[in-house]
Amino acid sequence: MKYKLLLFIIGVFALNSAYAQNPPRSYIAYKTLDEIEIDGRAEEASWKEAPRSKDFIDIEGDKVPKYQTYMKMVYDEDNLYFYAKMKEPHIWGTxxxxxxVIFYNNDFEIFIDPDGDTHNYMEFEMNALNTVWDLFIVKPYREPAPIVDSWDIQGLQSAVHISGTLNDASDEDDYWSVEVAIPWEVLKEANIHNNIPEEEFWRVNFSRVNWDFDLTEGRYSRKKDKNGEYLPEYNWVWSPQGVINMHEPEHWGYVYFSSKNAGEQDEFEIPEDEKVKWMLYKLYRKHKNYFSKNKKWASSISEIENKPIKLNGETLQPKLEIHLAGWNIAVISPFTGKQYIIREDGKILTSKIK
Incomplete structure (x- = not known):
């Protein structure tokens, strides 16, 4: 596959990364007030009333990006809509x-994991030319699995608006904005409930990739250093990842789908059980690192975590289970009584304790 090497590099980073220091962000998506025309401008009442997200931050969560970015979301019975506005003095695309591979240009990216188990999620990218890349990812790159590059979002609508001039270095531009509509019929394919998630939440994140550029006879391209190597890109995201890797879905933000209309007010707080899952991913990484160091799996949880695990005044008691197909770590939530299990491949399962 054309980006096979990239997947290997990303997978290495994923296994050795620390959990994000900043908690995931959350956003409330409201219902539309009117019909949305996909033209990149977001001039409808729905967009004017929709809340504006916090400005994007550097992917590691500790630096303010050079150029401002924010997003909005609304939905109706047919589509989930996205809008993003990106300040940019030089708007280009090739x-x-x-x-x-659209992120070889400056781009905007959407990541969606409907059931929040970090498996079977969708990625969408587009550049200032409105060229798109959509793919379906069976597992994060840290785990071997197919990546369905030929998967297309049926019924996709997307548009770009440019305040400035595209691919013209003779002037300074203001911003470019994107508008995207993804049909629910496509999104429901990776949703175990197979419905519109009204009064539910999904794990979602957004990324903006920006490159330093060179100009050759008026043509933009990614900038190279004195050795002819491309300079690293900037990764600006809505919810910080804590590591330069978008493919750790457990760090993505939370989007709650309100039953109210844009302009009304609703509330959402990340449930305590989500924090239990965050703890499981910490243990998952520690166990992977244990194997990397010792060339064998641990036989008990104390070998990978020898201190009590506290969460909001409660003590969690995870158990490591070794079986013929691998291993998993299970814990019962002290908040709801549900049992959460993280498998060897990082997938989260949920069950009720009778």
């Missing part, structure tokens, strides 16, 4: 073929 890639025109669908499903090419």
């Amino acid at each position: 890639l025109k073929q669908r499903d090419t």
Whole structure:
């Protein structure tokens, strides 16, 4: 596959990263007030009343990006809508073929994991030419699995608005904005409930990739250093990852789908059980690192975590289970009584204790 090496590098980073120091952000998506025209401008009442997200931050969560970015979301019975506005003095793009590696240009990206188990999630990218790349990812790159690059979002609508001039270095631009509509019929394919998630939440994140550039005879391209190597890109995201890797879905933000209309007020707090899952991912990483160091799996949880695990005044008691197909770590939530299990491949399972 054309980005096979990239997947290997990302997977290495994923296994050795620390959990994000900043908690995930949350956003409330409201219902539309009117019909949305996908033109990149967001001039409808729905968009004017929709809350504006916090400005994007550097992917590691500790630096303010050079250029401002924010997003909005609304939904109706047919589509989930996205809008993002990106300040940019030089708006350029060169890639025109669908499903090419769009982040080799400056781009905007959407990541969606409907059931929050970090498996079977969707990625969407687009550049200032409105060239798109959509793919379905069976597992994060840290675990071997197929990546369905040929998967397309049926019924997708997308548009770009440019305040400035595209691919013209003779002037300074203001911003570019994108508007995207993804049909629920496509999104429900990876949702175990197979419905519109009204009064539910999904794990979602957004990324903006920005490159330093060179100009050759008026043509933009990614900037190289004196040795001819591309300079690293900037990764600006809505919810910080704590590591330069978007493919750790457990760090993504929370989008709650309100039953109220845009302009009304609703509330959402990240449930305590989500924090139990965050703890399981810490143990998952520690166990992977234990194997990397010792060339064998641990036989008990105390070998990978020898201190009590506290969460909001409660003590969690995870158990490591070794079986013929691998291992898993299970814990019962002191908040709801539900049991959460993280498998060897990082997938989260949920069950009720009778």
